[in-house]
Amino acid sequence: MIEERALNFLEEIIEEDISNGKNNGRVQTRFPPEPNGYLHIGHAKSICLNFGIAQKYNGKTNLRFDDTNPSTEETEYVDSIREDIHWLGFEWDKELYSSDYFDQLYDFAVTLIKNGLAYVDDSTAEEIAAAKGTPTEPGTPTPYRDRSIDENLHLFSDMKDGKYPDGAKVLRAKIDLESPNMHLRDPLMYRIKHAHHHRTGNKWCVYPMYDFAHGQSDAIEEITHSICTLEFIPHRPLYEWFINKLNVFPSKQYEFARLNMNFTVMSKRKLLQLVNEKYVSGWDDPRMPTISGLRRRGYTPLSIRNFCERIGVAKRENLIDLSLLEFCIREDLNKTALRRMVVMDPVKLVITNYPQGQSEIMHGENNPEAENGGGSREIPFSSEIWIEREDFMEDAPKKFFRLGPGLMVRLKNAYIVKCENFIKDENGRISEIHCTYIPESKSGSDTSGIHVKGTIHWVSVQHAKTAEIRLYDRLFQVEDPSNEDGDFKEYINPDSLSVIKNAFIEPDLVHARPVLGYQFIRKGYFTMDIDSTPDNLVFNRTVTLKDAWAKEVKKS
Numbered sequence: 001m002i003e004e005r006a007l008n009f010l011e012e013i014i015e016e017d018i019s020n021g022k023n024n025g026r027v028q029t030r031f032p033p034e035p036n037g038y039l040h041i042g043h044a045k046s047i048c049l050n051f052g053i054a055q056k057y058n059g060k061t062n063l064r065f066d067d068t069n070p071s072t073e074e075t076e077y078v079d080s081i082r083e084d085i086h087w088l089g090f091e092w093d094k095e096l097y098s099s100d101y102f103d104q105l106y107d108f109a110v111t112l113i114k115n116g117l118a119y120v121d122d123s124t125a126e127e128i129a130a131a132k133g134t135p136t137e138p139g140t141p142t143p144y145r146d147r148s149i150d151e152n153l154h155l156f157s158d159m160k161d162g163k164y165p166d167g168a169k170v171l172r173a174k175i176d177l178e179s180p181n182m183h184l185r186d187p188l189m190y191r192i193k194h195a196h197h198h199r200t201g202n203k204w205c206v207y208p209m210y211d212f213a214h215g216q217s218d219a220i221e222e223i224t225h226s227i228c229t230l231e232f233i234p235h236r237p238l239y240e241w242f243i244n245k246l247n248v249f250p251s252k253q254y255e256f257a258r259l260n261m262n263f264t265v266m267s268k269r270k271l272l273q274l275v276n277e278k279y280v281s282g283w284d285d286p287r288m289p290t291i292s293g294l295r296r297r298g299y300t301p302l303s304i305r306n307f308c309e310r311i312g313v314a315k316r317e318n319l320i321d322l323s324l325l326e327f328c329i330r331e332d333l334n335k336t337a338l339r340r341m342v343v344m345d346p347v348k349l350v351i352t353n354y355p356q357g358q359s360e361i362m363h364g365e366n367n368p369e370a371e372n373g374g375g376s377r378e379i380p381f382s383s384e385i386w387i388e389r390e391d392f393m394e395d396a397p398k399k400f401f402r403l404g405p406g407l408m409v410r411l412k413n414a415y416i417v418k419c420e421n422f423i424k425d426e427n428g429r430i431s432e433i434h435c436t437y438i439p440e441s442k443s444g445s446d447t448s449g450i451h452v453k454g455t456i457h458w459v460s461v462q463h464a465k466t467a468e469i470r471l472y473d474r475l476f477q478v479e480d481p482s483n484e485d486g487d488f489k490e491y492i493n494p495d496s497l498s499v500i501k502n503a504f505i506e507p508d509l510v511h512a513r514p515v516l517g518y519q520f521i522r523k524g525y526f527t528m529d530i531d532s533t534p535d536n537l538v539f540n541r542t543v544t545l546k547d548a549w550a551k552e553v554k555k556s
Contacts, residue, residue: 008312008313009256009313009315010049010053010225010227010254010256010313011053011056013225013254014027014053014057014225017224017225018057022224023222023224026059026224027053027054027057027058027059027060027224027225028054028059028060028061028062028221028222028223028224028225029050029051029053029054029059029060029061029062029223029224029225029226029227030050030061030062030063030064030218030221030223030226031046031047031050031051031061031062031063031064031085031092032064032065032066032098032214032217033065033066033081034065034066034067034068034069034072034073035065035066035067035073035074035075035077035078035081035198036069036072036073036074036077036268037077037268037271037272037283038077038080038081038084038271038283038284038288038290038291038292038293039080039081039084039290039291039292040266040268040271040288040289040290040291041259041261041266041289041290041291041294041304041307041325042258042259042260042261042266042289043084043291044084044088044259044291044304044308045258045259045308045311046227046229046258047084047085047088047090048088048304048305048308048309049227049256049308049313050227051085051090051092053225053227059224060093060094061090061092061093062092062093062094062095062096062221062223063081063082063085063092063094063095063096064096064097064098064217064221065078065081065095065096065097065098065099066098066210066213066214066217067097067098067099067197067198067199068098068099068207068208068209068210068213069193069207070193070195070196070197070198070207071193071195073197073198074198075198078198080283080292082095083292084291084292084295087291087295087301088291088301088304088305089301089305094221096217096221097199098208098213098214098217099197099199099200101213101216101217101220102200102203102204102208104216104220105208105212105213105216105217106160106206108212108216108242108246108248109156109171109189109190109208109212110153110156111246112173112189112245112246113149113152113153113156113171114149114153115245116149116174117173117174117175117245118152118171118172118173118174118189119144119145119146119147119152119171119172119174120144120147120151120152120155120156120159120169120170120171120172121142121144121145121169121170121171121172122144122168122169123142123143123144124167125167127142128142128170128172128188131177132177132182132185132186133177133185135180135182138177138178139177139178139185139186140177141177145174145186155169156171156190159171159190159192159205159206160204160205160206162194162205164192165192165194166191166192166193166194167191167192168192169192170188170189170190170191170192171188171189171190171206172186172187172188172189173186173187173189173212173238173241173242174186175187175238175241181234181237181238182234183211183234183235183237183238184237184238184241187209187211187212187238188209189208189209189211189212190206190207190208190209190212191206191207191209192205192206193205193206193207211235211238211239211242212242214226214239215238215239215240215242215243215251215253216242216243216246216248218249218251218253219243219246219248219249219250219251220248220249222249222251223251224251224252225252225254226239226251226252226253226254227253227254227255227256228253228254228255228256229255229256229257229258230255230256230257230258230315230317231258232253232255233255235253236253236255239253240253255315256313256314256315257313257314257315257316257317257318258317259308259311259320260317260318260319260320261289261319261320261321261322261325262319262320262321262322262479262480263322263474263475263476263478263479263481264289264322264474264475264476264481265289265476265481265482265488266289267482270482270488271283271288271289271290273489274288274489277489279489279492280475284296286298286470286472286529286540287472287473287474287475287496287497288475291304296514296529296530296540297472297527297540297541297542298329298333298517298525298526298527298540298541298542298543299325299329299542300329300332300333300336300517302332303325303328303329303331303332303333304325304328306328306331306332307324307325307328310324310328311324319479319480322474323547326543326547327547329525329542329543330525330543330545333517333519333525333542333543334369334519335367335369335370335371336367336370336517337367337516337517337518337519337525338366338367338374338377338516338517338518338519339364339365339366339367339368339518339519339521340505340506340508340509340518340519340520340521341364341379341412341457341458341459341505341506341520341521342457342459342467342469342503342504342505342506342509342520342521342523342526342539343386343387343388343457343458343459343464343503343504343505344388344469344500344503344523345388345389345390345500346386346387346388346389346459346503346504347386347387347388347389347392347430347431347432347433348384348385348386348431348432348433348461349384349385349386349387349403349417349432349433349434349435349458350383350384350432350433350434350435351383351384351385351417351435351436351437352383352420352434352435352436353436353437354382354383354437355383356383357383358382358383359380359381359382359460359462359463360380360381361378361379361380361381362378362379362380362381362413362414362443363376363377363378363379363413363444364376364377364379364412364413367519377508378508379413379414379460379506379508380460380462380463380506380507381414381460382460382461382462382463384460384461384462385411385458385459385460385461386458386459386460386461386464386504387403387433387456387457387458388456388457389430391403391409391456392404392419392422392430392433394422394430401452401453401454402454402456403417403419403433403435403454403456404419405419405421405422406418406419407419408450408452409452409454409455409456410441410443410452410454410455410456411455411456411457411458412443412455412456412457412458412521413443414442414443414458415437415438415439415441415442415443416437416438416441416446416448416450416452417435417436417437417438418435418436418437418438419433419434419435420434420435420436421434422434438450456522457521457522459504459505459506460506461504463506463507464504464505464506464507465504465505465506465507465509465510465537466502466503466504466505466537467502467503467505467509467537467538467539468499468500468501468502468503468536468537468538468539469499469500469503469526469538469539469541470497470498470499470500470529470538470539470540470541471497471498471499471500471541472496472497472540472541472542473493473495473496473497474493474496475492475493475496476488476491476492476493477491477492477493478491505537509537509539510534510537512528512532512537512539513528514527514528514529514530514532516528517542518539519545520539522545523545524541524542524543524544524545525541525542525543525544525545526539526540526541526542527539527540527542528540
């Protein structure tokens with residue numbers, strides 16, 4: 001029997017609201033990304049939370065693009081966000097944009113001006129910041145705070161009509177310059193920005209600030225539970241002030257701890273730096289913490305949803321170990337990934353007593369962990385095979401259970417072989433291993449009575465195909481690169497990507513598809529990359545079979 005998970009604090013709030021009949025028991029959430037970059041694993045937590053809560057309580061979730069800053073927003077980002085949410089397995093009720101409400105938000109601003117609660121300020125950004133005071137010193141009014149309502153209405157209209165350049169004027173809420181909460185010291189509501197908007201074109205040259213657009217958009221959509229991250233706690237009184245003064249639907253804001261994960265960065269600005277300065281190949285580089293990067297690397301929607309479920313919903317910031325995410329994908333792929341054999345550092349093994357020119361078909365399980373057995377695939381076998389160079393040692397120690405002079409090992413899904421001798425090239429490097437095989441030792445019908453401790457993988461030379469293998473690792477060498485001295489990019493792991501150009505793969509892998517996960521036996525979990533072509537197969541390592549970094553942490 002599976003033990004039921006305890007409610008998190010947001011679920012407790014919602015269940016209490018429902019029991020009290022608040023909003024007639026209705027639950028409406030929203031996911032409000034700004035389309036100025038690709039979503040990352042931190043956004044995945046918010047997506048799972050907002051959509052998951054709505055699903056649990058028979059509610060709905062809107063996808064609302066917070067597109068109030070036209071200079072940084074692009075349709076490319078809108079498209080990628082849609083794709084990521086769908087890929088994670090969620091469907092939104094309505095697709096909306098803050099720009100849908102520009103006319104209504106403008107009217108809300110006019111209402112506040114008419115009520116003496118907003119004014120146009122001609123001060124520079126520096127003058128406004130200085131006049132706000134400090135957390136221990138009250139602010140002081142600028143010369144424009146006591147403009148008449150009529151003058152403010154006229155000036156705000158002229159701002160909208162494009163009569164002033166960027167930065168010439170702003171619209172500010174008139175609240176409390178002595179408030180201990182700096183966000184209530186006459187915050188900006190609108191700024192002038194002559195920029196082309198990806199949806200409204202050149203219709204507007206004044207754009208609402210986030211703090212004004214966000215709460216009012218929630219109210220317009222009648223969002224019952226507006227779920228934000230902890231940094232928005234100081235913004236909540238302003239959120240509530242605007243809603244109260246405008247007498248609109250009383251949406252409520254609740255905060256949870258954002259996802260911070262070690263060995264990576266989550267800042268969109270820093271991720272954009274990595275892209276623009278070519279430290280990575282793009283937003284979907286498999287080393288990036290973006291959802292598109294994780295997808296390309298071979299992470300599954302279920303593994304990410306399970307990860308978000310495991311880390312839970314907290315009220316306190318903490319640093320989540322990347323190993324937990326890697327555990328979740330291993331757990332998923334162990335049940336679903338197709339097993340295949342790939343030799344990355346090959347040395348030829350010749351079976352001298354196997355009939356030359358003969359080949360036969362062996363059978364290997366697709367996935368022994370699969371619930372339905374996973375079926376099997378055909379694996380061609382011949383007298384010459386590729387094995388991993390590390391699986392042979394000229395002077396093998398006592399507990400080396402692979403190949404060496406006189407040693408025996410099982411070839412997976414095939415025969416037991418015994419090393420008779422080997423050949424070296426002119427550089428002293430082993431170039432060929434000669435073995436004999438035990439005909440009665442065939443897997444599945446072994447009557448040899450011989451037991452060996454080691455099993456190695458292989459690929460038939462005659463039937464092998466080649467592929468490029470990209471071995472991805474953690475992008476940073478330190479746990480928290482953002483908090484280290486100097487530029488965070490100084491801590492990039494130089495070994496975060498290594499490429500093997502001509503690995504030998506079993507022929508079945510020519511039918512691989514990017515959406516499928518594969519376990520390359522003894523090597524790790526892999527997926528086909530979107531760069532693949534029929535003439536140049538490319539596979540990305542999703543994750544190693546075991547957590548190699550755990551050993552590194554213990555060493556340090």
